[in-house]
Amino acid sequence: MTMPGRGGGSDGFRPARYHDHHREAALHLEPAPGSAVAGPGWLFAFSVFMRVWLIMFYTVDFARLGRPRDVRVNGVVTFGPVFYLVTILGNALVGIFLVGTLPSSGPVSESALVVGIVQLMGIWGMIFILATQTKINSANLYLASTNLESFFSRVFGVRLPRWVWVLTSGLACYLFMLTNVFSFLLAALNYQAVVVVAWIAIALTEFGFRRVRREGPLEFRPGRVPGVNGPGLTAWTVASVVGIVLLAVSPVVAATWAPPLTFVVAAAVYTALRGLRGNPTDRLVRPGDPRDEVDDVWAERVRCHACTKSQTAVEVDRDPTAGHEAICAACASSAAFVAAARHEAAGPLPATRQPGGPEVPVS
Numbered sequence: 525m526t527m528p529g530r531g532g533g534s535d536g537f538r539p540a541r542y543h544d545h546h547r548e549a550a551l552h553l554e555p556a557p558g559s560a561v562a563g564p565g566w567l568f569a570f571s572v573f574m575r576v577w578l579i580m581f582y583t584v585d586f587a588r589l590g591r592p593r594d595v596r597v598n599g600v601v602t603f604g605p606v607f608y609l610v611t612i613l614g615n616a617l618v619g620i621f622l623v624g625t626l627p628s629s630g631p632v633s634e635s636a637l638v639v640g641i642v643q644l645m646g647i648w649g650m651i652f653i654l655a656t657q658t659k660i661n662s663a664n665l666y667l668a669s670t671n672l673e674s675f676f677s678r679v680f681g682v683r684l685p686r687w688v689w690v691l692t693s694g695l696a697c698y699l700f701m702l703t704n705v706f707s708f709l710l711a712a713l714n715y716q717a718v719v720v721v722a723w724i725a726i727a728l729t730e731f732g733f734r735r736v737r738r739e740g741p742l743e744f745r746p747g748r749v750p751g752v753n754g755p756g757l758t759a760w761t762v763a764s765v766v767g768i769v770l771l772a773v774s775p776v777v778a779a780t781w782a783p784p785l786t787f788v789v790a791a792a793v794y795t796a797l798r799g800l801r802g803n804p805t806d807r808l809v810r811p812g813d814p815r816d817e818v819d820d821v822w823a824e825r826v827r828c829h830a831c832t833k834s835q836t837a838v839e840v841d842r843d844p845t846a847g848h849e850a851i852c853a854a855c856a857s858s859a860a861f862v863a864a865a866r867h868e869a870a871g872p873l874p875a876t877r878q879p880g881g882p883e884v885p886v887s
Contacts, residue, residue, distance in 0.1 A: 563780040573612050574783035575717040577724050583607075584727070589836075592822050668693040674857055678746065681859030714778070718767025718786045722760050725790035730756075733798060741821075745841045745853045747865030748808050755797035763790035808869035812842040814850055830855035844868045 561568045583603045590598045600606060626640030642649040673689040676682040734742065743749050767786035771778040818824040818837045825834040829849035843851040844864040851861070 560776045561780060562774075562777040567784070568780045571780050571783045573616070574721055574787070575713055576612070578716075578720050579611070580724050580727075588838075592820075665690065665693055665697070668697075674854075677857045678859070678862070683858055714771055714775075714782070715768060718771065718782050719760075719764050721783045721786045722763035722767065722790040725763065725787040726756050726759050726794045729791045729794045729798070733803070739803060741838065745839070746856050746862055747841045747844075748810065748813075750808070751862075751866075755794055755801055758797060759790050759794035762793050763787075808865065810842070810844075810865065810869050812848055814840045814842065826850045826852075828852035828855055841865075 587598055587603045590602070594602075598604070622637055622640065626637065626644060638653055641653060645652065669686075669689040669692070672693055673684075673686070676684075676689075730742070733739065763786045766789050767778070767782045770782045770785065814826055814837050815821045818826070821838040822836055824837050826837050826840040827834045828840065828851050829843065829846060830851050831854070833852065835852040839853045840850050841853065841856050842848040843856065843861060844867075845860055856862075856865075
């Protein structure tokens with residue numbers, strides 16, 4: 525690699541005047557010749573960033589662990605507008621600067637930017653890429669393996685050790701990377717975007733219903749929710765099909781309009797069906813709910829008999845297959861547990877809690 529001031533060739537560093545010129549050029553970037561945008565430019569830019577709404581899943585997952593007294597701070601700063609302003613606008617500005625500054629002999633792409641950063645920073649650029657990619661892909665591997673484990677457990681009744689799902693996810697990622705992933709990455713992300721945006725629209729609509737109607741916390745424990753959320757599944761399918769068809773028929777139009785249209789369709793269909801059929805996540809009524817046996821469901825922790833870990837009471841249920849011992853939501857996903865919970869919910873319920881029932885081990 526040629527160092528600055530030593531004549532920098534096309535693959536090395538350029539002189540300072542070259543970089544000064546490109547830093548100035550980053551402020552006046554225009555679309556590439558021949559670029560087609562169907563609709564207002566601001567809407568196109570907004571639609572592009574709708575493709576990263578996947579992080580809203582992480583937001584909900586992490587926000588549920590926050591303390592009740594920090595709700596306002598977390599809602600505004602940690603997981604709210606401040607977070608998204610820095611995450612989206614900050615990264616966009618950095619990306620625009622890098623595109624306008626880094627020397628590149630080809631079109632802008634993920635791989636070209638990685639090569640440009642390494643060319644610009646040398647060994648430090650390599651360390652930067654390694655550190656950031658290791659961090660995000662470790663999180664991706666964790667989420668992929670936990671979701672894969674949960675899916676096979678709940679759908680097929682297959683329960684295997686944790687390390688099996690980690691290795692399976694890692695192998696799948698490795699085989700995927702053996703393909704020419706960059707040739708179809710952007711197209712795949714476009715299709716993923718409409719599916720994700722439809723899901724997010726349904727989730728936000730559900731949160732809105734719960735706030736307006738004061739329905740309380742969202743029920744998610746496998747043993748206390750219906751097997752299928754009919755309105756949600758219907759809205760998700762209809763909206764996703766609309767977005768996918770638009771992408772297949774007219775990619776240029778879809779680049780601007782598919783995500784917003786998908787969002788509107790999903791929210792409208794779910795609102796209509798929920799209004800007609802009521803709350804689709806009404807929990808199955810079963811006796812002995814640990815949430816009713818503690819003073820603060822978010823602060824007090826209950827030990828799971830299966831994994832022996834202590835979880836907040838809001839995540840804990842009773843296990844009808846093990847003498848109604850406490851069990852966390854993660855462990856309460858086997859086919860045997862779900863079947864026993866359904867059977868218990870279908871039977872007669874006691875008028876009051878049985879006084880001789882097992883106590884919740886609070887840690």
